[in-house]
Amino acid sequence: MIYTLHVNGEWHRVDDDGQTPLLWVLRDALRLTGTKYGCGKAQCGACTVHLDGRPVRSCSVALADAAGAQIGTIEAVGGAEADAVTEAWVARGVPQCGFCQSGQVMSAVALLRSNPAPTDQDIDLAMSGNLCRCATYPRIRAGIHDAAAALGASRS
Ligand code: FES
Ligand code: FES
Structure with missing residues:
Protein backbone atom coordinates (compact mmCIF):
# COMPACT_ATOMS: atom_id res chain seq x y z
CA MET A 1 0.00 0.00 0.00
CA ILE A 2 1.20 3.52 -0.69
CA TYR A 3 1.57 5.92 2.25
CA THR A 4 2.42 9.60 2.18
CA LEU A 5 5.00 10.74 4.70
CA HIS A 6 6.01 14.28 5.53
CA VAL A 7 9.66 14.09 6.55
CA ASN A 8 11.91 17.08 7.20
CA GLY A 9 9.58 19.38 5.31
CA GLU A 10 9.20 17.21 2.22
CA TRP A 11 6.48 14.80 1.11
CA HIS A 12 7.41 11.24 0.21
CA ARG A 13 5.33 8.39 -1.22
CA VAL A 14 6.31 5.07 0.30
CA ASP A 15 5.03 1.70 -0.97
CA ASP A 16 5.30 -0.71 1.95
CA ASP A 17 3.36 -2.70 4.51
CA GLY A 18 1.61 -0.40 6.97
CA GLN A 19 3.10 -2.27 9.93
CA THR A 20 6.68 -1.63 8.80
CA PRO A 21 8.51 0.30 11.51
CA LEU A 22 9.05 3.95 10.64
CA LEU A 23 12.76 3.45 11.41
CA TRP A 24 13.17 1.08 8.47
CA VAL A 25 11.31 3.41 6.14
CA LEU A 26 13.53 6.32 7.15
CA ARG A 27 16.75 4.35 6.85
CA ASP A 28 16.09 1.99 3.94
CA ALA A 29 13.56 3.79 1.74
CA LEU A 30 14.49 7.43 2.38
CA ARG A 31 18.21 6.82 3.14
CA LEU A 51 6.51 13.08 15.37
CA ASP A 52 4.40 16.24 15.39
CA GLY A 53 7.07 17.69 17.68
CA ARG A 54 7.11 14.84 20.18
CA PRO A 55 10.12 12.56 20.59
CA VAL A 56 9.13 9.01 19.65
CA ARG A 57 10.96 5.72 19.14
CA SER A 58 10.73 5.19 15.41
CA CYS A 59 11.42 1.45 15.75
CA SER A 60 8.04 1.16 17.44
CA VAL A 61 5.92 3.48 15.28
CA ALA A 62 4.18 1.78 12.37
CA LEU A 63 4.38 3.39 8.96
CA ALA A 64 0.57 3.57 8.85
CA ASP A 65 0.54 5.56 12.12
CA ALA A 66 3.18 8.00 10.91
CA ALA A 67 1.45 8.81 7.62
CA GLY A 68 0.39 12.44 7.46
CA ALA A 69 2.28 13.48 10.61
CA GLN A 70 5.16 15.95 10.67
CA ILE A 71 8.27 13.78 11.03
CA GLY A 72 11.62 15.32 11.89
CA THR A 73 14.97 13.53 11.87
CA ILE A 74 18.48 14.41 12.95
CA GLU A 75 19.41 15.32 9.37
CA ALA A 76 17.18 18.40 9.41
CA VAL A 77 16.61 19.29 13.04
CA GLY A 78 16.98 23.06 13.31
CA GLY A 79 16.03 26.18 15.16
CA ALA A 80 17.42 27.89 18.24
CA GLU A 81 17.18 24.82 20.49
CA ALA A 82 18.95 22.56 18.01
CA ASP A 83 21.68 25.14 17.46
CA ALA A 84 22.18 25.54 21.21
CA VAL A 85 22.33 21.78 21.77
CA THR A 86 24.78 21.31 18.91
CA GLU A 87 27.08 24.03 20.22
CA ALA A 88 26.93 22.65 23.75
CA TRP A 89 27.59 19.11 22.52
CA VAL A 90 30.70 20.25 20.67
CA ALA A 91 31.95 22.47 23.50
CA ARG A 92 31.47 19.71 26.07
CA GLY A 93 32.71 16.92 23.83
CA VAL A 94 29.56 15.02 24.73
CA PRO A 95 29.76 12.07 22.28
CA GLN A 96 32.11 9.17 22.80
CA CYS A 97 31.43 6.45 20.19
CA GLY A 98 28.51 8.56 18.97
CA PHE A 99 26.06 5.76 18.22
CA CYS A 100 23.34 6.94 20.61
CA GLN A 101 23.86 10.63 20.01
CA SER A 102 21.38 11.39 17.26
CA GLY A 103 18.68 10.04 19.57
CA GLN A 104 20.09 11.97 22.52
CA VAL A 105 20.08 15.21 20.52
CA MET A 106 16.51 14.68 19.30
CA SER A 107 15.30 14.12 22.87
CA ALA A 108 17.31 17.07 24.21
CA VAL A 109 15.91 19.42 21.56
CA ALA A 110 12.35 18.27 22.25
CA LEU A 111 12.90 18.84 25.97
CA LEU A 112 14.20 22.39 25.50
CA ARG A 113 11.35 23.26 23.15
CA SER A 114 8.83 22.30 25.85
CA ASN A 115 10.86 23.34 28.89
CA PRO A 116 13.43 26.09 28.32
CA ALA A 117 14.88 25.89 31.84
CA PRO A 118 14.90 22.22 32.88
CA THR A 119 16.12 21.09 36.29
CA ASP A 120 18.35 18.07 36.75
CA GLN A 121 15.23 16.08 37.55
CA ASP A 122 13.47 17.31 34.40
CA ILE A 123 16.49 16.34 32.33
CA ASP A 124 16.84 12.91 33.88
CA LEU A 125 13.14 12.23 33.33
CA ALA A 126 13.09 13.47 29.73
CA MET A 127 16.30 11.64 28.82
CA SER A 128 15.59 8.44 30.72
CA GLY A 129 14.57 6.58 27.55
CA ASN A 130 17.87 7.33 25.82
CA LEU A 131 20.56 4.88 26.81
CA CYS A 132 24.27 5.42 26.27
CA ARG A 133 26.63 2.47 26.47
CA CYS A 134 29.53 4.91 26.80
CA ALA A 135 27.88 6.48 29.86
CA THR A 136 28.06 10.05 28.64
CA TYR A 137 25.13 10.94 30.90
CA PRO A 138 26.95 13.58 33.00
CA ARG A 139 28.06 15.42 29.85
CA ILE A 140 24.58 15.14 28.33
CA ARG A 141 23.04 16.68 31.41
CA ALA A 142 25.68 19.43 31.53
CA GLY A 143 25.25 20.06 27.82
CA ILE A 144 21.51 20.52 28.20
CA HIS A 145 22.07 22.99 31.02
CA ASP A 146 24.58 24.86 28.84
CA ALA A 147 22.12 24.94 25.95
CA ALA A 148 19.32 26.19 28.22
CA ALA A 149 21.58 28.94 29.55
CA ALA A 150 22.58 29.98 26.03
CA LEU A 151 18.93 30.07 24.96
CA GLY A 152 18.02 32.15 28.02
CA ALA A 153 20.84 34.58 27.32
CA SER A 154 19.80 34.94 23.70
CA ARG A 155 16.21 35.75 24.74
CA SER A 156 17.14 38.40 27.34
S1 FES B 1 16.04 1.07 18.39
FE1 FES B 1 14.24 2.09 18.91
S2 FES B 1 14.32 2.34 21.04
FE2 FES B 1 16.06 1.09 20.58
S1 FES C 1 28.28 7.83 22.97
FE1 FES C 1 28.58 5.66 22.71
S2 FES C 1 26.62 4.81 23.09
FE2 FES C 1 26.42 6.89 23.65
Missing part, protein backbone atom coordinates in the same frame (compact mmCIF):
# COMPACT_ATOMS: atom_id res chain seq x y z
CA LEU A 32 18.08 8.93 6.29
CA THR A 33 20.61 6.83 8.15
CA GLY A 34 21.36 9.33 10.93
CA THR A 35 18.55 7.69 12.91
CA LYS A 36 20.03 4.55 14.44
CA TYR A 37 18.83 1.04 15.22
CA GLY A 38 19.70 -0.10 18.70
CA CYS A 39 17.22 -2.51 20.24
CA GLY A 40 14.12 -2.44 18.04
CA LYS A 41 11.95 -2.61 21.16
CA ALA A 42 11.53 1.01 22.29
CA GLN A 43 14.09 0.41 25.02
CA CYS A 44 17.20 2.40 24.01
CA GLY A 45 16.19 5.63 22.27
CA ALA A 46 18.77 5.36 19.48
CA CYS A 47 15.98 5.65 16.91
CA THR A 48 14.37 8.80 18.37
CA VAL A 49 12.73 11.17 15.87
CA HIS A 50 10.13 13.90 16.24
Whole structure:
Protein backbone atom coordinates (compact mmCIF):
# COMPACT_ATOMS: atom_id res chain seq x y z
CA MET A 1 0.00 0.00 0.00
CA ILE A 2 1.20 3.52 -0.69
CA TYR A 3 1.57 5.92 2.25
CA THR A 4 2.42 9.60 2.18
CA LEU A 5 5.00 10.74 4.70
CA HIS A 6 6.01 14.28 5.53
CA VAL A 7 9.66 14.09 6.55
CA ASN A 8 11.91 17.08 7.20
CA GLY A 9 9.58 19.38 5.31
CA GLU A 10 9.20 17.21 2.22
CA TRP A 11 6.48 14.80 1.11
CA HIS A 12 7.41 11.24 0.21
CA ARG A 13 5.33 8.39 -1.22
CA VAL A 14 6.31 5.07 0.30
CA ASP A 15 5.03 1.70 -0.97
CA ASP A 16 5.30 -0.71 1.95
CA ASP A 17 3.36 -2.70 4.51
CA GLY A 18 1.61 -0.40 6.97
CA GLN A 19 3.10 -2.27 9.93
CA THR A 20 6.68 -1.63 8.80
CA PRO A 21 8.51 0.30 11.51
CA LEU A 22 9.05 3.95 10.64
CA LEU A 23 12.76 3.45 11.41
CA TRP A 24 13.17 1.08 8.47
CA VAL A 25 11.31 3.41 6.14
CA LEU A 26 13.53 6.32 7.15
CA ARG A 27 16.75 4.35 6.85
CA ASP A 28 16.09 1.99 3.94
CA ALA A 29 13.56 3.79 1.74
CA LEU A 30 14.49 7.43 2.38
CA ARG A 31 18.21 6.82 3.14
CA LEU A 32 18.08 8.93 6.29
CA THR A 33 20.61 6.83 8.15
CA GLY A 34 21.36 9.33 10.93
CA THR A 35 18.55 7.69 12.91
CA LYS A 36 20.03 4.55 14.44
CA TYR A 37 18.83 1.04 15.22
CA GLY A 38 19.70 -0.10 18.70
CA CYS A 39 17.22 -2.51 20.24
CA GLY A 40 14.12 -2.44 18.04
CA LYS A 41 11.95 -2.61 21.16
CA ALA A 42 11.53 1.01 22.29
CA GLN A 43 14.09 0.41 25.02
CA CYS A 44 17.20 2.40 24.01
CA GLY A 45 16.19 5.63 22.27
CA ALA A 46 18.77 5.36 19.48
CA CYS A 47 15.98 5.65 16.91
CA THR A 48 14.37 8.80 18.37
CA VAL A 49 12.73 11.17 15.87
CA HIS A 50 10.13 13.90 16.24
CA LEU A 51 6.51 13.08 15.37
CA ASP A 52 4.40 16.24 15.39
CA GLY A 53 7.07 17.69 17.68
CA ARG A 54 7.11 14.84 20.18
CA PRO A 55 10.12 12.56 20.59
CA VAL A 56 9.13 9.01 19.65
CA ARG A 57 10.96 5.72 19.14
CA SER A 58 10.73 5.19 15.41
CA CYS A 59 11.42 1.45 15.75
CA SER A 60 8.04 1.16 17.44
CA VAL A 61 5.92 3.48 15.28
CA ALA A 62 4.18 1.78 12.37
CA LEU A 63 4.38 3.39 8.96
CA ALA A 64 0.57 3.57 8.85
CA ASP A 65 0.54 5.56 12.12
CA ALA A 66 3.18 8.00 10.91
CA ALA A 67 1.45 8.81 7.62
CA GLY A 68 0.39 12.44 7.46
CA ALA A 69 2.28 13.48 10.61
CA GLN A 70 5.16 15.95 10.67
CA ILE A 71 8.27 13.78 11.03
CA GLY A 72 11.62 15.32 11.89
CA THR A 73 14.97 13.53 11.87
CA ILE A 74 18.48 14.41 12.95
CA GLU A 75 19.41 15.32 9.37
CA ALA A 76 17.18 18.40 9.41
CA VAL A 77 16.61 19.29 13.04
CA GLY A 78 16.98 23.06 13.31
CA GLY A 79 16.03 26.18 15.16
CA ALA A 80 17.42 27.89 18.24
CA GLU A 81 17.18 24.82 20.49
CA ALA A 82 18.95 22.56 18.01
CA ASP A 83 21.68 25.14 17.46
CA ALA A 84 22.18 25.54 21.21
CA VAL A 85 22.33 21.78 21.77
CA THR A 86 24.78 21.31 18.91
CA GLU A 87 27.08 24.03 20.22
CA ALA A 88 26.93 22.65 23.75
CA TRP A 89 27.59 19.11 22.52
CA VAL A 90 30.70 20.25 20.67
CA ALA A 91 31.95 22.47 23.50
CA ARG A 92 31.47 19.71 26.07
CA GLY A 93 32.71 16.92 23.83
CA VAL A 94 29.56 15.02 24.73
CA PRO A 95 29.76 12.07 22.28
CA GLN A 96 32.11 9.17 22.80
CA CYS A 97 31.43 6.45 20.19
CA GLY A 98 28.51 8.56 18.97
CA PHE A 99 26.06 5.76 18.22
CA CYS A 100 23.34 6.94 20.61
CA GLN A 101 23.86 10.63 20.01
CA SER A 102 21.38 11.39 17.26
CA GLY A 103 18.68 10.04 19.57
CA GLN A 104 20.09 11.97 22.52
CA VAL A 105 20.08 15.21 20.52
CA MET A 106 16.51 14.68 19.30
CA SER A 107 15.30 14.12 22.87
CA ALA A 108 17.31 17.07 24.21
CA VAL A 109 15.91 19.42 21.56
CA ALA A 110 12.35 18.27 22.25
CA LEU A 111 12.90 18.84 25.97
CA LEU A 112 14.20 22.39 25.50
CA ARG A 113 11.35 23.26 23.15
CA SER A 114 8.83 22.30 25.85
CA ASN A 115 10.86 23.34 28.89
CA PRO A 116 13.43 26.09 28.32
CA ALA A 117 14.88 25.89 31.84
CA PRO A 118 14.90 22.22 32.88
CA THR A 119 16.12 21.09 36.29
CA ASP A 120 18.35 18.07 36.75
CA GLN A 121 15.23 16.08 37.55
CA ASP A 122 13.47 17.31 34.40
CA ILE A 123 16.49 16.34 32.33
CA ASP A 124 16.84 12.91 33.88
CA LEU A 125 13.14 12.23 33.33
CA ALA A 126 13.09 13.47 29.73
CA MET A 127 16.30 11.64 28.82
CA SER A 128 15.59 8.44 30.72
CA GLY A 129 14.57 6.58 27.55
CA ASN A 130 17.87 7.33 25.82
CA LEU A 131 20.56 4.88 26.81
CA CYS A 132 24.27 5.42 26.27
CA ARG A 133 26.63 2.47 26.47
CA CYS A 134 29.53 4.91 26.80
CA ALA A 135 27.88 6.48 29.86
CA THR A 136 28.06 10.05 28.64
CA TYR A 137 25.13 10.94 30.90
CA PRO A 138 26.95 13.58 33.00
CA ARG A 139 28.06 15.42 29.85
CA ILE A 140 24.58 15.14 28.33
CA ARG A 141 23.04 16.68 31.41
CA ALA A 142 25.68 19.43 31.53
CA GLY A 143 25.25 20.06 27.82
CA ILE A 144 21.51 20.52 28.20
CA HIS A 145 22.07 22.99 31.02
CA ASP A 146 24.58 24.86 28.84
CA ALA A 147 22.12 24.94 25.95
CA ALA A 148 19.32 26.19 28.22
CA ALA A 149 21.58 28.94 29.55
CA ALA A 150 22.58 29.98 26.03
CA LEU A 151 18.93 30.07 24.96
CA GLY A 152 18.02 32.15 28.02
CA ALA A 153 20.84 34.58 27.32
CA SER A 154 19.80 34.94 23.70
CA ARG A 155 16.21 35.75 24.74
CA SER A 156 17.14 38.40 27.34
S1 FES B 1 16.04 1.07 18.39
FE1 FES B 1 14.24 2.09 18.91
S2 FES B 1 14.32 2.34 21.04
FE2 FES B 1 16.06 1.09 20.58
S1 FES C 1 28.28 7.83 22.97
FE1 FES C 1 28.58 5.66 22.71
S2 FES C 1 26.62 4.81 23.09
FE2 FES C 1 26.42 6.89 23.65
